[in-house]
Amino acid sequence: DQQVKQNSPSLSVQEGRISILNCDYTNSMFDYFLWYKKYPAEGPTFLISISSIKDKNEDGRFTVFLNKSAKHLSLHIVPSQPGDSAVYFCAASAAGRRALTFGSGTRLQVQP
Amino acid sequence: DAGVIQSPRHEVTEMGQEVTLRCKPISGHDYLFWYRQTMMRGLELLIYFNNNVPIDDSGMPEDRFSAKMPNASFSTLKIQPSEPRDSAVYFCASSPDRGSGANVLTFGAGSRLTVL
Numbered sequence: 001d002q003q004v005k006q007n008s009p010s011l012s013v014q015e016g017r018i019s020i021l022n023c024d025y026t027n028s029m030f031d032y033f034l035w036y037k038k039y040p041a042e043g044p045t046f047l048i049s050i051s052s053i054k055d056k057n058e059d060g061r062f063t064v065f066l067n068k069s070a071k072h073l074s075l076h077i078v079p080s081q082p083g084d085s086a087v088y089f090c091a092a093s094a095a096g097r098r099a100l101t102f103g104s105g106t107r108l109q110v111q112p
Numbered sequence: 113d114a115g116v117i118q119s120p121r122h123e124v125t126e127m128g129q130e131v132t133l134r135c136k137p138i139s140g141h142d143y144l145f146w147y148r149q150t151m152m153r154g155l156e157l158l159i160y161f162n163n164n165v166p167i168d169d170s171g172m173p174e175d176r177f178s179a180k181m182p183n184a185s186f187s188t189l190k191i192q193p194s195e196p197r198d199s200a201v202y203f204c205a206s207s208p209d210r211g212s213g214a215n216v217l218t219f220g221a222g223s224r225l226t227v228l
Contacts, residue, residue: 032215043116043203043219044155089155093215098143098207099168100217102155 003027004092006103014111019077021106023090026071030092034100035064035075038087047088048075080110116220118204124226130192133223136185137206145205145217146179146189155203161187162209194227201225 005024013019021035031052036044050057050064050073057064063076077084087107091100117136125131137144145160159169164181172179176195181187191198201224205217 034216036219041221043205043221046216046218049216097168098162098215099145099157099160101157102147104154 001026002104003030004090004101004103006088006090006106008106009104010107010109012109012111013080015082016079019075019080019084019108019110021075021077021088021090021108023073023075023103024071025073025092027092027094027101028071029094030101031095032093033064033066033073034091034093035062036089036091036102037084038089038105044089077108080108082110082112084108085110116204116206116218118202118220118223120223121221122224122226124228125194126228127195128193129227130190131194131198131225131227133189133202133204133225135187135189135204135220137187137204138218139185140208141206141218142184142209143207143217144181144187145207146187147203147205147219149201149203149222150199158189158202191225194225196227199225199227 034049035047037047038044048059048062048064050066066073087105089105090103119134146158149155157171159179161181179189201222203222205219207217
């Protein structure tokens, strides 16, 4: 039972354009959501997060949007850069539980 | 801080052998997590500790897997006996108990295990 789903295994965008990565979840107990970026042969690195009490969080070129009623979140990267090419994981945690549940990842390729 | 340190980075072993993976969490972090990444199952939680005590080991696949945390700066994940289906990248992660980063896990670089 996949509680966090990333339905797009890959995404390709042109440098300078917007990248939009999507994530859906099924567990209504999730109250904290994160995005991680992963390069080959490295561990996932934290990118940005959002609490369920908010619907948007912005950090530089990265913005995460949360739609609780739809159980959907998205990561926007504007403008996209070739160095953003990586696998992006959506993750979620429930109150009182520190472990994260991860989606299957979306491979982003930013074309120069 | 050097971050979360895992060893070995790569391990190739034969079926039936014992495998021990090691992790040093970030100093001061009270939570330690072991995850496994495979093509089929993605990143899945195996077990996590709080203050050296196992909190949730429901993700440990079977009795061949065991994890220990004898002190705040060291944890091991052991597979005995190993099987080819255990081949995966094993990640260790840690997080603080409180503060702005409390819900953020910091991952190590991973240990890639190949069981022949």
